[in-house]
Amino acid sequence: MITRDPEAFLHAFAALPYTAARPATARAAFMVAPSHFGLAGESAQDNAYMRMQDVVDPQRAARQHAALAEALRDDVPVVTFPGIPDAPDAVFPNNVFATRPGALVVGRMRHAVRRREALRTDIRGFFRDVLGYEEIDLSGPSQPVAELTGSLVIDHARGVGFCGLGERCTEAGAAAMHRAFGLQLTFCFDLAPGEYHANVLMTALAGRGVLLVPDGFRDSAAAEAVARAYEGRVVMLEAAQKERFAANAITLDPHRVWMSGTAASSLSPAQCAQLERLGFRIGAVELDEIEKAGGSLRCCVAEIF
Structure with a gap:
């Protein structure tokens, strides 16, 4: 079921309890090193979080990225691919690549500078030839824009998606992702003006709760519906914390939530x-150099289910 109606969503959500039959967190992760890191002006057209006025230090970005990979390996195996030329913000692979058990999903990016990433034969080959995954390719020119787990926040334990609609994900894109990820329920909502991805507004905490920034939803009723769905298990964040990427977090272990040092x-x-009451300790890594490009820790990590 795909719906934009808050009450319809809540009724359907109540019938999808947390279950151990679905993996709540990934079994591994992969990242793309900031080998050619920079600020892409094309991406800045609709990403207000990018700090185009700042000077970027690629070496510092590389050190922070390597420290993140090392830290995450305490929870899951982490594979790091090199960056590619002419793709300065390829350090955020979760918008382009994502997985469900047994399948790689390749998304359709809005901007041409990001579409180059979807052409990577090494990442596709790794999943096809090494892991034996099916490939679900949504990246073709006839496909609707759908920036995967940037636009879509997934409660994997329930098979529920929360999809922020805007320039980087259309309704048709949401429907394509719903099918590709085999979701049982997707709740679509319009992003507030100036927002570009749902994953800066909320984090699904291994099916046991959410981090939530109501400020980023165009319609307050949609944010209220998410809060009601996880009643008693919602960590509400302020608009100022959103600007510090506090909702751009991820759970790779059922008992730890990772976010940047700025966010934490x-x-x-x-x-x-x-x-802590929800059963999560906080893991934090300094990523302020990478955050100049308009994304944070969650954006750097593509999950392998």
């Missing part, structure tokens, strides 16, 4: 205590 430092003691 923005959390209040009460919010940290909420996460």
